[in-house]
Amino acid sequence: MQSYIIKGAKIYAKNGFDHKDIVIKNNVISAIDEDIKASEYNLPVIELSFDDYVIPGFIDIHIHGSMGADVMDADVDALHTISKSLYKQGVTSYLATTMTALNDHILRAMNAIKSYNLHQHIESSKIVGVHLEGPFISPGKIGAQNPNYLQHADVVKMASWHNACNNLVKKITIAPEIENAKQVIDFCNNHNIVSSIGHTSCTMAQALEAVDHGCSHATHLFNAMSPIDHRNPGATTALLMSKKVLAELIVDGIHLHPDMVKFTYEIKGSDNIALITDAMSAQCAGEGVFDLGGQKVIVKDGQARLENGVLAGSVLTMNKALENFIKFTNCSLHDAVKMTSTNQAKSLGFKKGEIKVGYDAGFVVLDKYYQIKLVFN
Incomplete structure (x- = not known):
């Protein structure tokens, strides 16, 4: 899956973790915001738990x-x-x-x-x-x-x-x-x-x-x-x-x-x-x-x-x-x-390792115990 939306979890940010959604298009992060409207993008949605963490792969x-x-x-x-x-x-x-x-x-x-x-x-x-x-x-x-x-x-x-x-x-x-x-x-x-x-x-x-x-x-x-x-x-x-x-x-x-x-x-x-x-x-x-x-x-x-x-x-x-x-x-x-x-x-010098617009979309989803739930690449 190269294009999709991740919703509901805490995502890795510069100074901590933010509850925001992520839009991925062609394996590149195209948008990060609170409560992104999936209907505006016509992409598959991955709903995660409030306690989950989305971190760079x-x-x-x-x-x-x-x-x-x-x-x-x-x-x-x-x-x-x-x-x-x-x-x-x-x-x-x-x-x-x-x-x-x-x-x-x-x-x-x-x-x-x-x-x-x-x-x-x-x-x-x-x-x-x-x-x-x-x-x-x-x-x-x-x-x-x-x-x-x-x-x-x-x-x-x-x-x-x-x-x-x-x-x-x-x-x-x-x-x-x-x-x-x-x-x-x-x-x-x-x-x-x-x-x-x-x-x-x-x-x-x-x-x-x-x-x-x-x-x-x-x-x-x-x-x-x-x-x-x-x-x-x-x-x-x-x-x-x-x-x-x-x-x-x-x-x-x-x-x-x-x-x-x-x-x-x-x-x-x-x-x-x-x-x-x-x-x-x-x-x-x-x-x-x-x-x-x-x-x-x-x-x-x-x-x-x-x-x-x-x-x-x-x-x-x-x-x-x-x-x-x-x-x-x-x-x-x-x-x-x-x-x-x-x-x-x-x-x-890779555009990886951070969850930022324009960066490659490689993610790991961890549960609240820091155990791997999902991997996206």
Whole structure:
């Protein structure tokens, strides 16, 4: 359904929630007002409860897979599986996130994304871009990336990946201390691609220099980066302090202790945090053995780990991330929605993440307990 009217619920607004109606035409918000007369538009009407909340659809800017499928499967059917699964979780848009891999493998993944986006997909989350997580990262903070496939920062390769997916690369995770990192960041600055500091052993000074050079995101803050140290403050300290940096957080209660989530919220505020899942193919697929970047991952008790015990992404969903963040910090629903949708869209230049005239119409309807009732995309 591309044109319709939503009535009766509280809708996400700039400073809170307003009881207003929304008119959607051709998947774009065309009007927002109190008590819109449906007879004036001749469109289907969705009547919601007075206690329902209409919020922007979640935007996951760091997601590898779901339901047994992975972006690095480099397969259109796998992307279809991921997109269908994410839609059910309230994710209306996402950045298909790659792994450190051989150049040809990354190119195949880019080509699959390009092919997938040639067609419209019903009741599916939209791939609005690509997040390259690696291969330009530090061997000292490899995390669950495959060390056999690390590559030197290379503008030519970066350009080839961007071209292969029809210029859909929107974000790259990069360690600023590696050779030629600045040249890649320059390329990103010139092509409206976000450079995100992550998987890095850099010092605080190097991180701040990279921010001044154009890096504006932090990839899963705290995880896989030089930590806070009272004598040797690392990348984490710099990225936590900087108001220029949007910090990804994996709020599953495993990657970060709940008190560290609250600590980060109190320092950075709701405008400088982006909730992500960093989910791998085991998301919504149950326990068992899975693959991540050519490495065996064991999923048990809600945790995904390599055989050596290293965390290997998560099985978190965005709706659970929202619920956890509110629980851990006691923040408002309005603040939480900023961090699941609005901040992501603003930082990437999308007309999404807010309920405003002229913006794309991707919505999630939550009940009074913040559980998903409906998804519109």
